[in-house]
Amino acid sequence: MDTIGFARHDHKSCEQTALAAVEAHCAAHKLQFTPVRRRVLEILLSEHRAMGAYDILDVLRSEGMGSQPPVAYRALDFLVTHRFVHKVERLNAFIACTHPGETHTPAFLICRNCDAVAEAQAEPTRGILGHAADAAGFEIEQAVIEAVGLCPNCHEARTPCA
Amino acid sequence: MDTIGFARHDHKSCEQTALAAVEAHCAAHKLQFTPVRRRVLEILLSEHRAMGAYDILDVLRSEGMGSQPPVAYRALDFLVTHRFVHKVERLNAFIACTHPGETHTPAFLICRNCDAVAEAQAEPTRGILGHAADAAGFEIEQAVIEAVGLCPNCHEARTPCA
DNA sequence: TGATAATTGTAATTCTATAACATATCAAGC
């Protein structure tokens, strides 16, 4: 329901809101929101799409902030650990969280045509998966939920008169 | 519910059943179930666990069936395309389907301690994810659903007197 | 049989991620 999804919207404001939320969260939990970490988050927020670690690294490099993979991966580790950024397994890529700070289980809608990614919400411990896990005696700690398909824009483009 | 899951069971028979089902499906659909493809499936069925492409390649190599990555990846492509094998994105690994031939959306329960993987069932177009997709105008074609946590065996080992 | 498509073999490369170790910076107690 809170899939802002594939619609265009005011980047600047969602970017600033997210950044402020992360800043607040770090301050509250005594986390070091260092320049590299901040910059990586800013890059992801401003691009507003899933980016590979090396794409991010290219930007960092061009800005003189470290040019070796571990620099990017370590910043991403921090951001992912604290749920400010999510990893999209299917794309081996990373995307800024659309509502950092809140606890949640992200689910992603990935367009196979344009690679756009929208973040939705899931509740893996409920529903069929939850029942299967219970039946198997499996304790779910974390879930990767990624749907691949066509986003509204690409879907429209392919079925002109539907 | 049909998570045979983490319990021990008769490998030999599930192996043969699956292989027969794949053979039948290929015959019925005029698919070329070539020696390499068959061998890769056999390896995955007999190991009965998620294996990396290079693990599989090592076995092929030791048997003189091709020693370069594309050999393994192409066989895996075929097997994944026809749903005889699934890719576990979280592990960059592949696992034989426990009920090939039937159309289904696999969901995986991955133990973070012993890397055991159980296949369960999901219905991504239903539930919260389905609603979110509908709301966003997104058409789900395929889904990756992977839960990470502790399997019954490892869970037990960690909480001795629970 | 001959033409076409599908599959396999092989070499090289690209993309993704981590290990290991040195250096620098931060945070807290003295």
Next chain:
DNA sequence: GCTTGATATGTTATAGAATTACAATTATCA
């Protein structure tokens, strides 16, 4: 303020996963 231990960064090298490109072979079917 200084010391100390922990945390973070810089850098080199390497490991792991996957694909491109092209040649050679094998299957399929008219």
